[in-house]
Amino acid sequence: MSTKKVEYARLVTAHSEDLYRYAIWLCKDPTLAQDLTQETCLRAWKSLKNLKDHKAAKSWLFTILRNEYSRQFARYRPNFSTVDLEFLEKKDTQNDTSTEAFALRMALEELAEEYREPLMLQVLGGFSCEEIGTLCGVSTGAVMTRLFRAKQKLRSILAPQSSDIE
Amino acid sequence: MQCIQFQKNYAADPNALSQHLMDHKKNCPECQWFADEVSKIDDSLVNAFKIEVPKYLNKSLLQIPEKQDKKAYYSGFVKFAMAATVILVVGMTFFLRSKPLYEPNSTQFVYEHISHEPEALAATEPVKHAVVRTTMSDFGIAFNSPVGKITHVRICPIGNTHGLHLVIEGKNGPVTLLFLPTLHINQKIPVQQYEFFGYITPAEVGSIAIIGGANEPLEKIETRVIEAIEWL
Numbered sequence: 498m499s500t501k502k503v504e505y506a507r508l509v510t511a512h513s514e515d516l517y518r519y520a521i522w523l524c525k526d527p528t529l530a531q532d533l534t535q536e537t538c539l540r541a542w543k544s545l546k547n548l549k550d551h552k553a554a555k556s557w558l559f560t561i562l563r564n565e566y567s568r569q570f571a572r573y574r575p576n577f578s579t580v581d582l583e584f585l586e587k588k589d590t591q592n593d594t595s596t597e598a599f600a601l602r603m604a605l606e607e608l609a610e611e612y613r614e615p616l617m618l619q620v621l622g623g624f625s626c627e628e629i630g631t632l633c634g635v636s637t638g639a640v641m642t643r644l645f646r647a648k649q650k651l652r653s654i655l656a657p658q659s660s661d662i663e
Numbered sequence: 664m665q666c667i668q669f670q671k672n673y674a675a676d677p678n679a680l681s682q683h684l685m686d687h688k689k690n691c692p693e694c695q696w697f698a699d700e701v702s703k704i705d706d707s708l709v710n711a712f713k714i715e716v717p718k719y720l721n722k723s724l725l726q727i728p729e730k731q732d733k734k735a736y737y738s739g740f741v742k743f744a745m746a747a748t749v750i751l752v753v754g755m756t757f758f759l760r761s762k763p764l765y766e767p768n769s770t771q772f773v774y775e776h777i778s779h780e781p782e783a784l785a786a787t788e789p790v791k792h793a794v795v796r797t798t799m800s801d802f803g804i805a806f807n808s809p810v811g812k813i814t815h816v817r818i819c820p821i822g823n824t825h826g827l828h829l830v831i832e833g834k835n836g837p838v839t840l841l842f843l844p845t846l847h848i849n850q851k852i853p854v855q856q857y858e859f860f861g862y863i864t865p866a867e868v869g870s871i872a873i874i875g876g877a878n879e880p881l882e883k884i885e886t887r888v889i890e891a892i893e894w895l
Contacts, residue, residue, distance in 0.1 A: 502728050509724045514716045521714050531720060538724045542731060598711040605708075619676070620708040626676050641675035648674045651704055 504551075505542050512555050513538070516562055519621045523566050536569065537562040556628050559618070563632065604654040612647035615640050669694045674701050769846055769863055772822050773872045774856040777839050783815040783830050784837045790816050800895065802827040804842060808891040811838075811884070822846075831884070836876045838884055844869035868894045 516537060520530035540561050541548075548557055605613060618629045626640040633640070669684045669691070677698070680688075688694050777784070789812045798816045799805055804827065814837065815830035827842040843863070848870050852863040861874035861881055871888065873881045 505728055506725055509721065513721050513724050517716050517720060518712055518714050522712065527717075531717065534720065535724065535727075539727050539731075542727050597707060601707050601711045616708070617712075620705070621712055625679060641671065644676065645671045645674040648701055648704055652700060655704070655707075 501545055505545055508541065508554055508558065509538060512558050515555070515622055516558055519559065519617065520562060520566070522617055522621060523562075533562060533566055533569070536565050540565065555622065556624060556632055559622055559624075560632055600655060601651075604651050607654060608647055608650055612643050612650065615643045616647040619644060666691060666694055666697075670697050673698050677702065677705070768822075769843075769848070770852060770854045770856070773841060773854055773863060773874065774859055776819065776821050776826075776828070776841065777859060777874060778856075780819075780828070783817070783828065784839070786814040786830065786837075787832075789814060799827065802842065803844070803895045805893045805895055806888075806891040807893050808887075810887050810891050833875050833879050833884065835879050838873065838875040838879060838881065840884075840888060841872035841874075842866070842869070843872060846870045867892070 513534065517530055517534045520533040520537075521527060524530045524533060537558060541558055548554060605616075608616070614633060615629045618624050618632060619626075622628075624632065626644065627637045629644075630637045630640045635643075665684070665687050669680075669687050672680055672684055673688075673694075688698060795813050795816050796805070798818060802818050802825075811831040811833070813829060813831050815828065817828045818825055819828045821828075821841065821843065824843075824845045826844075827840075829840040829842070830837050831840060832838070839861075846863070846869050848863060848865050850865065854861045854863060854872065854874055858876060859874050860877050860879070861872065863870050863872045864885060866889070871885075873885050873888070875881055875884075
């Protein structure tokens with residue numbers, strides 16, 4: 498196996514699950530998320546020589562995924578009238594269906610995009626504020642502020658009585 | 664003040680706290696409680712998105728390089744096949760176009776044509792200049808300088824095409840000139856059949872057969888003709 502293939506296999510093994518989960522969160526659809534992950538890895542394979550710093554491999558992959566999502570799926574508007582209801586039921590079977598998880602996802606949906614994305618990159622990708630700043634094109638300080646406000650907002654939605662503490 | 668700083672930093676990134684803020688947490692019950700609350704939210708978030716990844720996804724992703732290699736191979740093979748086909752077609756076209764229609768039997772054709780028109784060799788009277796000029800012009804050539812007394816001129820079917828049949832008076836008898844624009848040859852082909860001696864020589868367009876009797880100085884005639892001829 499060539500060095501490139503070994504490196505690619507290492508990247509996929511280490512990061513494919515995080516990529517897929519992030520893709521799920523972006524697409525809200527397992528099938529689209531798989532397509533997005535496939536396309537991300539395909540692009541990563543094709544441009545693996547561009548990855549200079551292997552420590553930054555994960556953020557590099559997430560950048561590819563975000564770009565690919567913007568390119569392919571941002572304008573995707575499914576025609577809901579043609580979607581089978583049974584299929585819709587099956588779509589969410591892989592998610593955590595507990596009440597707490599449902600409430601949390603609903604709370605996340607209430608967050609503004611600028612707060613939600615850094616939070617999801619931290620939760621799903623495990624990125625530092627600096628890495629999130631690079632991915633989103635904002636300063637580290639701005640990321641910290643957004644994360645703080647995002648969690649503050651979540652606390653106020655999920656446990657209103659406890660969010661008064663500051 | 665330190666509580667606000669701690670809570671902002673902890674909420675943003677619990678793993679990037681300064682030693683100073685970590686020390687503050689140890690001595691501040693309120694911040695300890697805040698940290699627990701944030702940690703619960705973080706854990707809940709992680710759990711909420713612990714989505715099961717399809718088992719085949721990783722395998723499918725790992726197969727991408729092989730699929731790309733195959734794709735590249737087939738793409739390369741298709742490109743190669745297409746290039747080979749184009750080269751073959753171009754080669755065949757070039758070969759067929761450049762291949763003389765009667766090259767293998769060109770000397771035979773020349774001999775047969777001359778021997779089947781004995782009247783052409785028998786003529787001794789010069790053909791009228793206007794007739795020569797018109798016939799040659801119809802064929803697409805002209806003489807810019809005299810080549811000798813022309814006793815016969817005619818456009819004849821030779822092989823699968825046409826040639827201009829000229830007879831001029833030579834030093835030792837009649838000399839036949841056959842202008843064959845579609846017969847492409849790379850070098851002189853000698854013609855020696857019975858009483859006919861000469862050769863077919865490459866010309867600016869196609870070739871010219873120059874046939875006379877034995878001992879006829881054909882090279883001189885050739886030089887004269889080549890200098891005089893103009894392809895219209």
